[in-house]
Amino acid sequence: MAKKGDWVRIHSIVLKAEERTAKLPEDTKKCDLQQWTKGFLQNEEAKLGDEVTVKTAVGRLVEGTLIDEAPCYTHSYGKFVPEIIEIDRQLREIMNFGGEA
Amino acid sequence: MALAKDYQSVMGRSNEIQKEALGLDYADFETSPISFDYDALMKSTGYTLDEIERIQGLHGVGNTPLLELRNITKLARKYAKPGFGARIFAKDESCNASGSFKDRRAACAVAHAKKLGYKGVMAATSGNYGAAVASQAAMQGLNCIIVQECYDSHGVGQPEIVEKARKCEALGAEVVQLTVGPELFYSFLSIMEDTGYFNASLYSPFGIAGVETLGYEIATQCREKLGKDPDVVVCTNAGGGMVTGTARGLLKAGCKAEVVAASIDLTGLSMASDVDFNKKSCTTGHTGFGVPYATDPDHSDVPRSAARPLRYMDKYLTTTQGEVMYMTEMLANLEGIERGPAGNTALAAAFSYAQELPEDAIVVVSETEYTGAGKHIQPQLDFARDNGIDIKFGDPKDDKPGTNLILPANPGLIKHKVADIEHFRKSLIKKAVKKAGVKPTAADLEFLAVETKTDVDFVKKTLEAEGLL
Numbered sequence: 001m002a003k004k005g006d007w008v009r010i011h012s013i014v015l016k017a018e019e020r021t022a023k024l025p026e027d028t029k030k031c032d033l034q035q036w037t038k039g040f041l042q043n044e045e046a047k048l049g050d051e052v053t054v055k056t057a058v059g060r061l062v063e064g065t066l067i068d069e070a071p072c073y074t075h076s077y078g079k080f081v082p083e084i085i086e087i088d089r090q091l092r093e094i095m096n097f098g099g100e101a
Numbered sequence: 102m103a104l105a106k107d108y109q110s111v112m113g114r115s116n117e118i119q120k121e122a123l124g125l126d127y128a129d130f131e132t133s134p135i136s137f138d139y140d141a142l143m144k145s146t147g148y149t150l151d152e153i154e155r156i157q158g159l160h161g162v163g164n165t166p167l168l169e170l171r172n173i174t175k176l177a178r179k180y181a182k183p184g185f186g187a188r189i190f191a192k193d194e195s196c197n198a199s200g201s202f203k204d205r206r207a208a209c210a211v212a213h214a215k216k217l218g219y220k221g222v223m224a225a226t227s228g229n230y231g232a233a234v235a236s237q238a239a240m241q242g243l244n245c246i247i248v249q250e251c252y253d254s255h256g257v258g259q260p261e262i263v264e265k266a267r268k269c270e271a272l273g274a275e276v277v278q279l280t281v282g283p284e285l286f287y288s289f290l291s292i293m294e295d296t297g298y299f300n301a302s303l304y305s306p307f308g309i310a311g312v313e314t315l316g317y318e319i320a321t322q323c324r325e326k327l328g329k330d331p332d333v334v335v336c337t338n339a340g341g342g343m344v345t346g347t348a349r350g351l352l353k354a355g356c357k358a359e360v361v362a363a364s365i366d367l368t369g370l371s372m373a374s375d376v377d378f379n380k381k382s383c384t385t386g387h388t389g390f391g392v393p394y395a396t397d398p399d400h401s402d403v404p405r406s407a408a409r410p411l412r413y414m415d416k417y418l419t420t421t422q423g424e425v426m427y428m429t430e431m432l433a434n435l436e437g438i439e440r441g442p443a444g445n446t447a448l449a450a451a452f453s454y455a456q457e458l459p460e461d462a463i464v465v466v467s468e469t470e471y472t473g474a475g476k477h478i479q480p481q482l483d484f485a486r487d488n489g490i491d492i493k494f495g496d497p498k499d500d501k502p503g504t505n506l507i508l509p510a511n512p513g514l515i516k517h518k519v520a521d522i523e524h525f526r527k528s529l530i531k532k533a534v535k536k537a538g539v540k541p542t543a544a545d546l547e548f549l550a551v552e553t554k555t556d557v558d559f560v561k562k563t564l565e566a567e568g569l570l
Contacts, residue, residue: 014279014288015108022283025374031254035288036278038270057275058221058244060296075263075475078483083492083508087430090511094179095172095435 002069006041009071010054010064037062038071104294108284111291119404122293122300124217127404134537136548137405139412143349146213146306150353153209154314160240161198162208163314167322167465168193172435173448177455180513187332187455187462191432191448192319193469195440198240199272200471202315203233206303206342209311211237214299220244221298225289225402227251227262228339228385228443229470234301235272245274246298248289252280253378260484261384261443264475281378286402302403303340309407312346313353319465320354331358332462335454337446338362338417339390341398341410347467348413358465359415363450364391366419366518367502380503382422382485386446388520391417396528397536411522411529411553418517420449421500423492423507426478427515428452432469442478444470453517482506526553527563534569541570 002008015033039054039062046052052066092098104110111118120126125145130137148156157163170189178186197204207224211234214222221244224234231247238245247269252258258278266276277292279285293300302308316334323331334351336343348360365387370377372389381387395417398406425442428449433439447466455464474480486492491505496514500507509515530549534541541549541564549560564570 015284019108020282020284021108023373024282025371025377028254028282028373028375031280031282031375033282033284034252034254034256034280036252036256037275039275056246057270057273058246058296060246060275060292073263073267073474075258075260075267076480077474077477078260078480081479081482081486081492083482083494084430084479086494087427087508088434091176091431091434094512095176 001045001047002041002066003045004041004043006069007038007071008041008054008066009036009038009068010052010062011036011067012064037064106291108287111287111294114294115290116404118290118294119300122298123305123403130405133542133545134539135533135541135545139409142405142407143306143310146310148209148310150313150317153310156212157205157208157311157314160208160237162204163197164318165196166193167319167326168438170436173431173452174455176435176512177452178460181456184460185456185458186460187458187464189451189455189464189466191466191469192315193438194444195469195471199229199232199236199268201229201233201444202312202343202468203228203230204236205311205315206230206308207233207237207301210301210305210307211241211243213307214301215241215243217299219297219299221246221296222301223248223289223293223296223298224301224303225285226303227265229265230303231265231274232268232272235269235274239273244298246277246292246296247274248277248285248292249279250281250285251278254280254375257379259379259381259384260475260480264473281375282373289402300402302401303342304401304403304406304408306407309342309346312342313350315467316347316350317354319347319467320351320356323463323465327463329463330356331465332458333359333361333454333464334467335361335363335447335451335464336467337386337444338364338395338410339385339387340394340401341408343467344410344414345408345412360413361450361454362391362410362414362417363447363517364388364419365422365425365446370503377503379488380490382481382490382506383425383443386443388419392525396525397532409552411526412551413554414522417520417522417525418450418454419520420446420517421497421507422502423500424449424497424509424515426482427509429478431512438469439472440469441472441476442481444468449515450517453515526555529553530560530563531567531569534564
């Protein structure tokens with residue numbers, strides 16, 4: 001349960017698929033235009049899925065569905081990609097770094 | 102009474118919103134349905150190159166090192182004919198305050214917004230420009246909102262864009278993230294109307310004037326370090342701002358270097374497709390932006406774009422995603438500088454193009470960019486693999502965007518392709534006339550010749566062939 005003043009993430013539908021009139025590829029036409037932003041919860045308390053209002057970093061009041069409490073970043077340096085090590089090995093070998101073994 | 106905020110109503114007020122948000126009326130520069138006074142638009146900033154240098158200098162921007170890439174040059178020469186293999190240099194633009202050349206664009210725009218009394222700035226960008234505007238807004242004491250196209254319809258984001266959102270938030274900005282589609286512009290306009298913030302568009306004259314210092318520095322640093330001008334400057338090309346601003350700066354320095362644009366070839370992937378969105382393994386510096394913006398500059402977030410790359414580019418080279426990833430690793434391993442992949446598009450083109458030039462020629466790559474979690478070849482390759490892209494070593498000529506990603510089996514296989522610039526020039530001329538729906542006047546023909554770095558005869562022939570004259 002999030003409380004007033006907590007930093008949360010909200011989601012909303014800006015345009016439903018059928019409301020999208022711009023020139024779009026067929027696959028995109030079938031999708032809603034969705035939007036996410038973050039801010040301080042303005043409701044006294046709310047649980048995930050509730051319609052809430054937040055105050056964003058610049059002070060805008062924005063409405064949306066509460067989807068995350070205490071949102072954090074999860075992007076990373078990714079899983080191991082062996083090809084990268086092979087590139088490194090190859091380049092250093094061609095350039096003969098460190099001289100003859 | 103509150104204004105209606107539905108799609109049609111907001112888009113219908115687009116011109117007024119933009120006028121308010123830029124403090125600039127583009128109608129003042131229109132000279133005919135086809136032409137406008139580009140020089141007057143650029144002069145409308147009211148800032149000289151010296152003033153822009155001063156503003157940038159006050160805000161941690163510009164005067165970045167020009168690094169000679171000696172080992173990369175040495176490697177390129179192994180694949181060149183005897184006596185060939187130009188010296189390759191890179192402008193280390195990652196040294197700017199937020200880590201990319203985009204700070205040059207942002208510094209000037211944000212300073213201008215502050216001067217005009219705006220309380221905040223906004224930009225629509227999924228690229229480094231967001232962090233640049235956020236950084237400058239923080240330094241200059243303004244609020245900042247960045248609107249990003251970030252996710253597919255399942256909420257899966259490109260790691261590179263997710264990282265850029267993090268950086269904007271770290272610098273105090275609000276980040277609004279959207280799924281794929283050009284209606285981002287609607288959200289952007291609507292928020293701009295509500296907040297009354299300044300449109301720090303990538304394509305405003307303030308933004309482009311800010312890049313001129315980059316070209317100017319390249320010319321002056323080459324003169325100081327090497328006692329001569331660069332022969333070639335290679336610029337990564339997406340929206341056209343880097344090519345336009347750098348070329349204008351070179352010209353202001355009296356430097357006649359060849360201006361080469363470089364983009365990753367993403368032919369076959371639709372930029373507005375929800376499915377294709379995450380089949381890209383790079384999110385900028387590719388032909389998906391580069392070609393449409395070059396051939397029709399005026400479809401951005403301002404009525405007339407100040408980025409008009411076909412006015413300035415002499416050649417347009419393409420590379421592949423795999424070549425750029427390989428070059429990024431090369432830059433780290435052979436030169437000891439770890440930088441983000443997107444900025445290395447021009448480096449990949451330069452590595453191969455330098456092999457066609459004599460050893461005493463000077464090739465300058467106009468930028469590097471910061472790297473970090475998400476914005477790095479490992480998460481980008483890992484993301485590609487998770488999205489079913491076949492990553493393997495081979496010959497980059499077998500590259501098929503959205504299907505595979507071919508890392509060159511050896512550096513000798515990195516080979517730029519020469520894009521048909523004449524085709525792009527013709528395309529711009531035809532689009533401009535068709536869009537206006539009028540018969541071009543003599544002044545329009547002159548305008549289109551300048552727009553495409555051609556002559557009136559070329560413009561006439563192009564239009565005659567289409568029955569548009």
